[in-house]
Structures are given as structure tokens and as C-alpha cells.
Amino acid sequence: MTLFIQQLANGLALGGIYCLAAIGLTLVFGVLGFPNLAHGALYMLGAYLTYFFLTDAGMPYVVAILAAAVVLAFLGVVLERLVFHPLRNSPHTHHMIATVGVMFFLVALVQEIWGTGFLRMQSPVGGQLSVLGAQVSWQRIIIIVTAVVVLLLLTWFLKRSPHGQAIEAIEQDRTGAALVGINPSMVSMVTFAVSLALVAIAAGLVAPINLLSPGMGDSLGLTVFAIIILGGLGSLPGAIVGGFSIAIAEVMASTYISVAAGEAAIFVILIAVLAIKPTGIFGTVAQR
Amino acid sequence: MIDRLNPRLLGVALVAIAMLLAPVVFSEQQYLLRVVTTAAIYAIAAYGLNIILGLTGQLSLAHGAFFGVGAYTVGLLTTDRDWPFWSAFLVAIAATTVLGYVSGLIALRTQGAYFAIFTMALGFLIFIVIVRWESLTHAHSGVSGVKFPENIGPIDFTEPAVMYYFVLIFLAAAAYTTHALLNSNAGRSLVAIRTSEDLAKSIGVNVAVSKQLAFTASATIAGLAGGLFASLNGFIGPDSAGIDRTFEMLLFLLIGGLGTVMGPLLGSLLVAFLFEMLQDLETYRFIVLGPIIVLLVIFAPRGMIGYLNDLVPARFKRRATTMPGDPATVPVASPTKSEVH
DSSP states (O other): OHHHHHHHHHHHHHHHHHHHHHHHHHHHHHHHSSOOTTHHHHHHHHHHHHHIIIIISOOOHHHHHHHHHHHHHHHHHHHIIIIITTTTTSOHHHHHHHHHHHHHHHHHHHHHHHOSSOBOOOOSSOOEEEETTEEEEHHHHHHHHHHHHHHHHHHHHHHHSHHHHHHHHHHHOHHHHHHTTOOHHHHHHHHHHHHHHHHHHHHHHHTTTSOBOTTHHHHHHHHHHHHHHHHOTTOHHHHHHHHHHHHHHHHHHHHHTOHHHHHHHHHHHHHHHHHHOTTOTTOOSOOO | OGGGSOHHHHHHHHHHHHHHHHHHHTTTOHHHHHHHHHHHHHHHHHHHHIIIIIITOOOOSOHHHHHHHHHHHHHHHHHTSOOOHHHHHHHHHHHHHHHHHHHHHHHTTSOHHHHHHHHHHHHHHHHHHHHHOHHHHOGGGOEEOOOOOOOBTTBOTTSHHHHHHHHHHHHHHHHHHHHHHHTSHHHHHHHHHHHOHHHHHHTTOOHHHHHHHHHHHHHHHHHHHHHHHHHHHSEEOGGGGSHHHHHHHHHHHHHHOTTOSSHHHHHHHHHHHHHHHTGGGTTHHHHHHHHHHHHHHHHOTTHHHHHHHHHSOGGGOOSTTOOTTOTTTSOOOOHHHHHOO
């Protein structure tokens, strides 16, 4: 039972990370209509930036994460302007190829700056908390709490703020939104900025409990794609439900079966969903 | 007289003659001949990807892995099992065909973004299997001592020129297959699917069967190229099966021209020499190539062949073979639609 609670806490923390990363991905898909295959690489970059701001620039942990989020949000605007805006009338295949190009560039850039080896980031908050006999590290509790707070803020942003409502409007009906005077270029930029800020926060939260490496985005990229496919591309509730269920399935499979089973669980879920119901549980967006 | 000569045919003939003469030109520079042979092998793989991406319009990110499966089949059978190259090569072709067929059964239930994500996951899964299944694949230490094709009578494949011509036969076959597809009903069905699946369905194209055949054939060709690569190179590691391979094939296709007959070949040759020049900058390579691929899809989505085509007088042009991104195939967007995003 103690082990179960322990692993449940781990699963919830991992689920928080997955949700933050998956929501950014699903927002971009909902608004722009293509999957950002560089999402995993951007997560990796977010982790390295947090490491840089914390270790080399000597900022406090929270400030370091926020600084990384701001840098990635800015990068999102730049990418949207320089890469995806010029492609707006091209077939979606071209968008996806461009995101693959961005992915290779980012991985090579990080290898060049920080090397190909592993980096360890000290956890700024040590210690553990005893929950029903299980020991849960403070870092994991911070992850869970932060993820919930960020998700609530994001919901408020999407439902209440003009920019957020514009994003939702474009997701629901592009032509209609444009007709009522919503500026689609602006919405695309804001979406990219929010998406990349979210993935940077996810990376900054996970950095102290995982090793950093240029390849760390590869498996996360696939996991978040599995999540948004499970939940339905473009669906926010789908990303949240999918994020927590895949994280808990992964943690439980690796605890009670084997580590390899945890890794395989993601692929099994992904392949099963695609084979049985390719539009996902909450899928409403038509396949493109 | 020169006026009546089809410039397109002339171009193909010149490239063919240049390819045939390569061993004569490079007879004193064995190293360069090897570079061209390797480029020709990559070109074969690019022709494979061209069928599913260039003709059918489905972005497959698993083709590097199919290449790797072909390479590992030849590599492992000729070393650990001590098979002759020829039978291992046949098994490699059969294995990638079966793998392509079976994964196509699931992958082709999806379209567009879902298809790209699924194939990316499939490619990653195959890569993970190669890295983790150490007792079979030797994981990171890779497979060394892969056999060359055994002599057939007096034909000695250790002779670089012989190996080159051996590869050239498959390259010509791949290019010819593409040419034949573009001029047959089967190929036109694929191009119709690229333009619009619903439209293709409504005019009676059997979309499911066409896509399944295209995907299987493209996997087979990629696997065949992998088998040739393992033999020529003598060593293969997990990198041979990674997504980097897929990315390189994409680069060849984009530079040469998606969905064209000569594009994959010209793109591969050009990039092969570019890679040679960038070899000193091993890690910088992708810092340069990433932006190149982005610039290509934005500014030159039709590749070299697209621009060469513009030089061909209008009366020689065919209608059915325009490429994706070609202004002629992109539907004119309504003002509101083009404004969105």
C-alpha cells in the first residue's frame, strides 16, 4: 500500500509534467492545424535554459523557470513569424517537415553549447514529506501544485481573457473567427508563445529530478503525441485526462511489471488508440 | 533539329551518361567513387520515401528505420549466421516488405498528422528495439565485418567499380519504377490521393489498396537500400536506423524535388558532396542542415527539378506530375482562409 501511494504521487507528478507539455502541443494543433514535431526538442531546450539561469546566472529557482519560459515564448513568436507564417498556404506536409528541421537544429545547437553528455541539476528544494507512510519528495509536490495552478491559470486565460477567447474561437471555426474581426496572425503568435512557455515550465519543473541530455526530448515528444492522440488532437480536457492516465499507466507498469514495460506502455497505448479509434477519446477535430 | 529534341529527355540522358561514366572519371580517386556509390544507395532509399511522400503525399517518418532493418538483416545474417550476401539480401528485402505491409495495415488507418506521428513512433520503436535487444543486435557496438556480395563467375564485387555498377542497377530500377508509376493509372491514383483523398475516392480510386501498395513498396525499396549500405560500408550501428536517416532522405527529396523522377537522385548526389565538405563540422552539420530544410520548404518546395522544369518549353510539359506546393496544385485559398493563421 505504501509503495502504491508512493508511486501514485510519482505518477501524479509525471502527469503534471505531461499535461503542461501536451496542452501546449494540442493548442498549436488546434489553432494552426499541424503537429509541432519539434515540441520534444523545445522541452529539452527549456530544461537546459533553466539549468543555465539557475547554475550559471545564479538566479533563484522560480525566477530561472520563469526566465526560461519567457525566452521560449519569445522563440515561439520568432518561429511563428519566420517559419510558419510564410508557410500558411502550403500543404500541412510542409509544416511538419519544417518542424523536423527546427528539431534537428535545436538538438545540434544544444549539443554544441552544452555537449552531448548528461548534466545534473541540483534540486533547489530538498527533503521529503510523509504522506500516509509514503515518502514523497518536496520537488514532486511542487510539480503537482504548480501544474494544477498553471492549468487553472490557463483555463482562466482561455475562457476569460480576450487573447484566450480568440484562440478558442479560431480553434472552433477559423473562418467565422476571422469574419468577426479576430486577427489570425496575432492568435498564432500568442498560441506559439503560450505553448512554448508551458513546455519550458514543464521542463524546468522536471529538470531537478531527471538528468539533462540533448536526447531527453525524444521520448517526451512521443509521449505527449500519444497523450494528445489518446485525448483527441486539439482537445484540452483530452490532454489533461490523457496526460494523467498515461503517466499513471507508465509509472504503475514500470513498478509492478518492469521498467521496459513502462516504456512500452506508451507505445502500446498509442498504437492501440490509432488502430481502434484514431480520433481519440475527446476527438472532435477532423483528421487532416 | 535541336529544336525538336525534348529537353527533359536530354537532361535524363546526360545524367544517365554521367552516372555510367563515374568509375572512369574517378578511376584514380577510389574515395570519390565510394562517395558516389554511397550517394547512389541513399538515392535508392530516397526513391522509396518519394513513393509514399512525393507521390501519395503522406509524410512517413519511419523510413530511416526501414533502411536500418534492411541493413541489420544483411549485417546480422552475413556475420553472426555466416550466410552468403545474396541470400541475406533477399531475406532483407522480404523482411522489410513484410514489415512495411504489416505496419501499413495500422498506419494507413490514419491520415495526415496522425500518420506522421504514428510513423515517427514506429521509427523510434524500431530504433529502441535495436538499441535494447543487445543479444541479437549488439546494441551500441554495432555489427562489423558485413560481407561483400560473393563473386558471380568472374565478376568480383570487391572491385569498387563493380560494386558501383551493381548499385546503379537498383538505382536505375528505382528511377524507372517512379517514371512508370507517374505514367500509369496506379501512379495517377497515388497523385490523386495526394491532391485530395475524398476526391480520389469519389472518382473511384481504391484509396486503401493504393496507399497500402505505395507504403509497402516504399518500405521495400528503403530496406533494399539498407541492405546494400550494410554490405558496402561493412559496419552498421544503431545510427543507421535512427530518425537522422529519415531526415537525410527528406533533405535529398526536398533539394531534388518531391514527386519527381530525377529529384531523389540529383538531391542525393548534391547532398553527398555537401556532407563531404561539411564532414569536419560533424556536430555543426545539423545546425546548418536544419535551417536549410526549413528554408527549402518555404522558398523552394519544388526543389531543383521544379526550377529546371520551368526552363522546359510548355509544349513538353505533362500535366499530371505537378508537385505538392506547386502553385498549380494548391487550391486558390479564399481571402478569409488565407488570412487565418
